[in-house]
Amino acid sequence: MVNQSTSPGIVWWKWVGAILVLYSIIQGLLIQVPRLPILHETIRNLFFHVTMWFSMIAMMIASLVYGLIYLRTNDLLHDIRAKQYAYTGIFLGILGLATGSLWAKYTWGSWWVNDAKLNGASASLLVYLAYVILRGSMEDDHKRARVSAVYGIFSFTLMLVFLMILPRLTDSLHPGNGGNPGFGTYDLDSKMRTVFYPAVIGWILMAFWITDIRIRIEKLYIKSWES
Amino acid sequence: MIRNQVIHLIQKEILLEWRQKYAFQGLFLYVISTVFICYLSFRQVIDLPTWNALFWIIQLFAAVNAIARSFLQESRGRILYYYVIADARAVILAKMLYSLLLMWVLSVFNYLCYSLFIGNPVQDVLLFGLALLLGSMGFATVLSMVSAIASKAGNNSTLMAILSFPILMPLLMTTIRFSKNALDGLAWSVSYSFIIILIALNLLSGALAFLLFPYLWKD
Numbered sequence A: 001m002v003n004q005s006t007s008p009g010i011v012w013w014k015w016v017g018a019i020l021v022l023y024s025i026i027q028g029l030l031i032q033v034p035r036l037p038i039l040h041e042t043i044r045n046l047f048f049h050v051t052m053w054f055s056m057i058a059m060m061i062a063s064l065v066y067g068l069i070y071l072r073t074n075d076l077l078h079d080i081r082a083k084q085y086a087y088t089g090i091f092l093g094i095l096g097l098a099t100g101s102l103w104a105k106y107t108w109g110s111w112w113v114n115d116a117k118l119n120g121a122s123a124s125l126l127v128y129l130a131y132v133i134l135r136g137s138m139e140d141d142h143k144r145a146r147v148s149a150v151y152g153i154f155s156f157t158l159m160l161v162f163l164m165i166l167p168r169l170t171d172s173l174h175p176g177n178g179g180n181p182g183f184g185t186y187d188l189d190s191k192m193r194t195v196f197y198p199a200v201i202g203w204i205l206m207a208f209w210i211t212d213i214r215i216r217i218e219k220l221y222i223k224s225w226e227s
Numbered sequence B: 001m002i003r004n005q006v007i008h009l010i011q012k013e014i015l016l017e018w019r020q021k022y023a024f025q026g027l028f029l030y031v032i033s034t035v036f037i038c039y040l041s042f043r044q045v046i047d048l049p050t051w052n053a054l055f056w057i058i059q060l061f062a063a064v065n066a067i068a069r070s071f072l073q074e075s076r077g078r079i080l081y082y083y084v085i086a087d088a089r090a091v092i093l094a095k096m097l098y099s100l101l102l103m104w105v106l107s108v109f110n111y112l113c114y115s116l117f118i119g120n121p122v123q124d125v126l127l128f129g130l131a132l133l134l135g136s137m138g139f140a141t142v143l144s145m146v147s148a149i150a151s152k153a154g155n156n157s158t159l160m161a162i163l164s165f166p167i168l169m170p171l172l173m174t175t176i177r178f179s180k181n182a183l184d185g186l187a188w189s190v191s192y193s194f195i196i197i198l199i200a201l202n203l204l205s206g207a208l209a210f211l212l213f214p215y216l217w218k219d
Helices: A012-030 A040-073 A076-107 A116-136 A141-169 A183-187 A190-226 B002-019 B021-042 B048-072 B076-085 B088-118 B125-152 B157-184 B188-217
Strands: none
Touching: A012 A040, A012 A190, A040 A076, A040 A116, A040 A141, A040 A190, A076 A116, A076 A141, A076 A190, A116 A141, A116 B157, A141 B125, A141 B157, A141 B188, B002 B021, B002 B088, B021 B048, B021 B088, B048 B088, B048 B125, B048 B157, B088 B125, B088 B188, B125 B157, B125 B188, B157 B188
């Protein structure tokens, strides 16, 4: 019997992801960075911290899309996908909070500050965790899939909208807002861009890879459980 | 077709509420006792942001308690009955509209109680009224939907809170900022962006609930 493990090697986009992440780690630590007040060398954390949020939002969108597909098709496979994308999203969110917390300690002087972006990030993590609890509270497969898909779509959509409008509502300690040195407009020089953009793409691809492996593990688990 | 069903369902909700007056009166008592506890602990709130935040937190808890009942109170047999006789979209629409009415009544009552015990520093009452109106509308739509979800997952009221709090956060934060402007008596033009955001959030959550509820409804 031919199964998936005989497929020829690793798919191309996984190679791309791994190479881009490796490149961003090595190059991110080696390149010349602009000397900015407050930030100094910690600016290199940009390549590791901000990329986590980009990949988390990618996971949120993927989970949302698979939730929608599940409601259309009623195929439990899509429910597994929606779930695993959400789980990877939680993992990335925690990493994002951890790297951000470390960065905040060395620039703003505190592990946690009251800031619009931090509130947005913790709200999205709370939504994810509520999603996990909701899944855990139901036994029946199809019911769980349907109810959590509905909650996922409802909450992730509101959360994405929230993340978009929130920065416009308040000042933030984050770059570009409230008199802090910003990256986006003038300080993210072309040299940093050559690392930052590949890092974003690389980490998003890595996140998809991690989720892919977890989905395959769960499929195998279900298969062994059924037979 | 749907409009008729919605009207009948809302009439039914009001009739049921009228027959079980104790639940309805319980909500008012809930608000009074919460406000009274705050009064005993704070005495007088002079700081405006605290007044505002406390008011909306009471409002939030009252809303979760009031609307949690909307699906959680329905027995399995009755849900089956609605399923047979009514369109799913009519059911959620009726629940949202009824919750909206309930929230408006409750928020006005909360405001009266709160200003009686803790004081009323609101400078622009009309604008504050608008904040109450729009904020309660958002609570009603989001919480009706979450109540439906929580009722599917085994009637657990803790679940209701953890599912709804994070998604109510955008709404709550916008409303709190908006009503702070009303407290300070700022010009209406300062608050236009908040009004637009609140209306947009309400429409979005209402539309999502309307589209997604039919999937939840079939069992």
